[in-house]
Structure formats: structure tokens, C-alpha cells
Amino acid sequence: MEKSLNWHEFVITRLIKASGYSAILFVALIFFFLVREGVPTFADTDLAALFSVRWYPIESHFGILPLITGSLIVTFGATIVAVPFGIGTAVYISEIAPRWMREILKPLVELLGGLPSVVLGFLGILVLSPNLRVLLDLPTGLTALAGSLLLGGIAVPTVVSVAEDALDAVPRAYREGAWALGATRWQTIWRVTFPAARSGVLTGIMLGVGRAIGETMTVMMVTGNAPVLALKLGSIFSPVRTMTATIAAEMGEVASGSTHYHVLFFIGMVLFLISLGVNVAASSVVFRAKKRAERILS
Amino acid sequence: MNRLLLPAIAIFVLVLSASCGPSSSQAAASDSPAAYIENKGSDTIVNLALAWAERYQSDHPEVRISVTGGGSGTGIASLINGTVDLANASRQIKAEEVAEAESNGVEPVEHIIARDAIAVIVNPENPVSELTLKQISDIYSGKIINWSEIGGEDRPIVRLSRETNSGTHVYFLETVLRLSNSEDKTLFSMDTLLLPSSEGIIAEVRQNPNAIGYDGLGYVPKDLKVIAIAEEAGGAYVLPAIATVNDKTYPIARDLYMYTDGEPTGVVKEYLDWIISAEAQEIVAELGFVPASLTPNASP
Numbered sequence A: 001m002e003k004s005l006n007w008h009e010f011v012i013t014r015l016i017k018a019s020g021y022s023a024i025l026f027v028a029l030i031f032f033f034l035v036r037e038g039v040p041t042f043a044d045t046d047l048a049a050l051f052s053v054r055w056y057p058i059e060s061h062f063g064i065l066p067l068i069t070g071s072l073i074v075t076f077g078a079t080i081v082a083v084p085f086g087i088g089t090a091v092y093i094s095e096i097a098p099r100w101m102r103e104i105l106k107p108l109v110e111l112l113g114g115l116p117s118v119v120l121g122f123l124g125i126l127v128l129s130p131n132l133r134v135l136l137d138l139p140t141g142l143t144a145l146a147g148s149l150l151l152g153g154i155a156v157p158t159v160v161s162v163a164e165d166a167l168d169a170v171p172r173a174y175r176e177g178a179w180a181l182g183a184t185r186w187q188t189i190w191r192v193t194f195p196a197a198r199s200g201v202l203t204g205i206m207l208g209v210g211r212a213i214g215e216t217m218t219v220m221m222v223t224g225n226a227p228v229l230a231l232k233l234g235s236i237f238s239p240v241r242t243m244t245a246t247i248a249a250e251m252g253e254v255a256s257g258s259t260h261y262h263v264l265f266f267i268g269m270v271l272f273l274i275s276l277g278v279n280v281a282a283s284s285v286v287f288r289a290k291k292r293a294e295r296i297l298s
Numbered sequence B: 001m002n003r004l005l006l007p008a009i010a011i012f013v014l015v016l017s018a019s020c021g022p023s024s025s026q027a028a029a030s031d032s033p034a035a036y037i038e039n040k041g042s043d044t045i046v047n048l049a050l051a052w053a054e055r056y057q058s059d060h061p062e063v064r065i066s067v068t069g070g071g072s073g074t075g076i077a078s079l080i081n082g083t084v085d086l087a088n089a090s091r092q093i094k095a096e097e098v099a100e101a102e103s104n105g106v107e108p109v110e111h112i113i114a115r116d117a118i119a120v121i122v123n124p125e126n127p128v129s130e131l132t133l134k135q136i137s138d139i140y141s142g143k144i145i146n147w148s149e150i151g152g153e154d155r156p157i158v159r160l161s162r163e164t165n166s167g168t169h170v171y172f173l174e175t176v177l178r179l180s181n182s183e184d185k186t187l188f189s190m191d192t193l194l195l196p197s198s199e200g201i202i203a204e205v206r207q208n209p210n211a212i213g214y215d216g217l218g219y220v221p222k223d224l225k226v227i228a229i230a231e232e233a234g235g236a237y238v239l240p241a242i243a244t245v246n247d248k249t250y251p252i253a254r255d256l257y258m259y260t261d262g263e264p265t266g267v268v269k270e271y272l273d274w275i276i277s278a279e280a281q282e283i284v285a286e287l288g289f290v291p292a293s294l295t296p297n298a299s300p
Helices: A002-038 A065-096 A099-114 A117-136 A144-168 A172-180 A185-196 A198-214 A217-222 A233-237 A243-250 A259-297 B002-029 B046-059 B072-080 B095-103 B133-141 B167-177 B198-207 B242-246 B266-275 B278-286
Strands: B035-041 B063-068 B086-089 B108-122 B130-132 B158-162 B193-195 B211-216 B228-230 B253-261
Touching: A002 A259, A065 A099, A065 A144, A065 A185, A065 A198, A065 A233, A065 A243, A065 A259, A099 A144, A117 A144, A117 A217, A117 B198, A144 A198, A144 A217, A144 A233, A172 A185, A185 A198, A198 A259, A217 A243, A243 A259, B035 B046, B035 B072, B035 B266, B046 B063, B046 B266, B046 B278, B063 B266, B072 B086, B072 B095, B072 B108, B072 B253, B086 B266, B095 B108, B108 B167, B108 B198, B108 B242, B108 B266, B130 B133, B133 B158, B133 B167, B133 B228, B158 B167, B158 B198, B167 B211, B193 B198, B198 B211, B253 B266, B266 B278
Parallel strands: B035 B063, B035 B086, B130 B228, B158 B193, B158 B211
Antiparallel strands: B086 B253, B108 B211, B108 B253
16 A cells, blocks of 8 residues: 555656656746757847848848837836836725625626727727827827726736735735734735735735737737837837737748748847746746745845 | 427427428538539638529539638748648739749649729818819828818828738739839838728727728719719829729729639539629629729739
8 A cells, every 4th residue: 555655656757756846847848949059140240230220021131139129118107107006906906896896807807808809909900099099199100108008907917916826815904903003904005914915915016017018919919010110108009019919920921941931030049038027026026025025024 | 387388389380381491402412523623812702702602502502612711921931831722912922932932832723812902081071072093192291281281171180001911902002002113112100000900990980070081893882972073183183983994094903813723624613714704793893893804904
């Protein structure tokens, strides 16, 4: 009996270990593939051409700067939308809402997260962008702003569910302690619960940003896809072309092995490195916050 | 409830079996078709090719035709690899493709199967209704940036185009932006919106009075305004229509092609002959394209 238990245990531990390592393996394989297909770019074009401002691949203009700035400005806008809304909703659901309200709101937010992005894109083309054009008196409503608003909407459920879990996990004794000291509800939330849940909230924000920068279908439909360099803050009111939309729109027709093909993979590499950077930044902030908390407690 | 349900089911089953009867026997008759035709290529042509294939198969149950899209380049590549009998293309085969085909032992033969006019469209509220080719070229290259420069209201111009992988985009670049001059290296203005679908262009033109777009005439709905175009300043302004495409007064129209490997034989030849017959070309006009067999340079 004991022997067979040991045998079971052996298999199960190995299986669990293997699935843990598989994540590393998959990321490594994906990165290897991107590098293998993307690095020949340097042989086909020179760096100056790659970092120029004209993207017109069918005439061999491979400047990826407009695409990078396009992705960044749309993601920046989405973050501005998603962070206050997401954290506000999370705080309301976890700290303020009565129980019945909470039971309605949570599934609704999760439902919002499950909306297919192509459906949001349709709403963007037919409802959001015409109204933006009229309200803000823009030449066209297909702008970075439309993309930011929709991506913000897509990122909100991610931010809410992770941040709400983190707030929920703060021990009740913390709040009771604060109330016992005479803190108001707002002071308790702002000074006690929220800082205690900070690392979880930050993880939620980073996951939301990651979701926004990688989103493809919606931005392809509503941002107008004009490869214009977006350097000023006002560029948010003009059309932009993101890296993801470029890959999605052009990968289908590109001849395998051509310069254009390699440049598209190179864009994929840049995208990968940007999300890696976001994740590393997030975990280093969380790590530092933890260290400080430990120092205070000891 | 149950007493109602049972007869209802019985009737439903009866109706179903009655309606299935003839069609299933028909399916049995065409279960062993004598010939297959593989047809692949241009997305512009795919609806037309499907309509033809449906009609032809209902008259000739012994022939099976499978139609797929994927783009002109994809269709021609498949022809070169010998996987299709007929390649659809909204552009002529390129010299390098011919060379590749010949090195593979394939000899592409061109057949003009229909014509397609590219309509330039604006919002119905826009007072501009006539433009010369040169003016359209200047609009898209960014030399004209306000509608007031060409007799419209004081509004910025928002340029809409299909994505760069579309055959229509390339045709428009060569014929309109560069005015068919192969030395010309004019490009689309950088702030031209590149929309992934015809639907995107139409939705934007419908609601935005600043916008100008282009698309195949067959895809343009009635509620948008089609611009009359003159080939040169001082020339007559012409609206796209079957008659004006055929007498060549409308300047932006192109031929649509099918390519075969060598001169077609057997079923493929019969199918191609039928395609340029009056019956099949009627379908062309129904779908908003321009029939080819009426033009003097139609393929034999």
C-alpha cells in the first residue's frame, strides 16, 4: 500500500513540476522563434531605414517608429482610462457596496471582460467614432482616442477582478483596527486597506496594460491605421497605426521569407520586449514594496 | 400539452421527409461527378466566382467546382504549384510570376472574365461631385488638404484607402496617384487611413462629411455619393456605369482575370466558354461588375 502511494506521489510531483517548467519552455520557444524569423531583418535593411518615419511596405519603406509610437500612445490613453475606473470599481465592490449589489456587479464586470473585442470594434466604428468626431469637432473619429477608450474598457475588467481580489484578501482585523482608532470609512480605505493591497492592485494594473498593448482587433477597426509619427500629446486626437494591427493586417498576404515578412516578426519581437519590460517593472515595484513592508513590521 | 405536441412533431417529421425526398435523390445523382474544377484567388472576384459556380453546377450536376479566395497572389501561386485549375486575379500576372511559372513547367494563359470600375465616393452632404484624375491624385498624395481648394466647404479632407495588401490599393496607387506613369514615385499621404475592409470605408464615408474613399463599384451602396471623374482638366466628367466603362470614358476601370495552365481543355474550357456567354455575364451585371463579353477586347 505504502509503496503504491509513493509511486503515485512520484508521478504526481513530476507531472506538476513539468507543467511548472513548461511555461518557461513555451516562452523560451516563442522568443526563439521570434528571434529566428526577426533577426534576418538586420541583414535585409539597415538600422537607419528601420527607424525612419515612413511605413509603406509594398514600396520597401520599413520605418517602424510610427508603429511603436502609435502602440504607446494608444496604450497610454487606455491606462489613463482603465486605472481610475478599474480601481474605483474594485474599491466600491470590495469595500462599499452592500452585499446584494456586489453579487450583481461582480458577474457583470466579468461578463464585460468576456465580450469579444471584435464586437467592441463594431460599436467603435458605428457609435463611438461618429460621436467623437461631432463632439470634439475632429476631422475623423477614427483616432487613437477611440482606440484608447475601447481598450480602456477592455482592460477595466482585468484591473477590477485582480484588484478586487487583493482588496478582499486584506484581513478584516486591519479595518477593524482602523475603525477602533476612530478613522472614517474613507480614511480606512485610503490609508489602510489600499496600501495593504497595493502589490495586488499594481499586478492588476500591469495585467490590464499588458492586455491593452497586445489587443489587436479593436484597434485595427477604430484607430484608422494611418502610420503617422505620434510624438505630441495632441496626437491622441489623430489616427495612428499600432504594431499589433500592422502584424494582423499584413501577415496574411506577405511572401514567406521576404524582407517584409522578417520586419513583421521584428515588430513582434519589439512588442514582446515591451510587454517583458512592463512585467519586469511591475514585479520590481512589487518586490520593493514588499521589502519596505517587511522593514516596517520588523 | 402532450396531446398537442405529438401531432405537431408528426407533422414536422412528415414535412421534413417530404422536403428531403427530392433533394436527397438529387444529391445521389450528383454523388459521382465526372469532373472537379479547383478555382482560387482574388477576394474581389470570389463572390462572382461563387455565383457562377452555383449556377453552372445546377445546370451541370456532373461538374463540381470549388471556389476559394485568399487574394490574387495566392491564386497565381497555387496555379504555379499546380494545385488549381483556374486562378482568379484582379491584376495582371507579373513578369516574375511568369518566369517562376515557366521554370515550374506551367504556362499561364490569361482570360478576361469581367471588368470592374473603381468608384470614388464621398458623403452625400459634400457639395463636391466632380473631380479630375489629377485632383484625386493630389488629394491622396497630400497636396490638397482642404475641400475648399476644390470647390467644396471649408473642411479638412480625410483620405480613406484599403490596406496595402489589397489588389485595389495597388491598382489605385498606379492608376490614380501615379496617373499610370511608372516613373512616378508618388506615395499615399502618410495620414491616409488604411482600413481593413470595404465595410470600414463605407461606414466612415456614410457618417463623415470630410471623408473621401474608393471601392469597387459593386460594393458601393446607393446612399453614398459617387464622384464623376474627368481624365484631364477640361474633359467631360463621367460617372462609373456599365456603358461608360465599356466605351472607356470612365478612366479607373480594370479587367478581372482568370488564368489557366496552357490553353484550357475539356471541362475547364467548357466552363470558361460558359463564363463569357451572355447567361453568365448577366450575373456579372447583377453583382455590380461590368460584363466583359461586350467589350471588343474580350478573350476568345
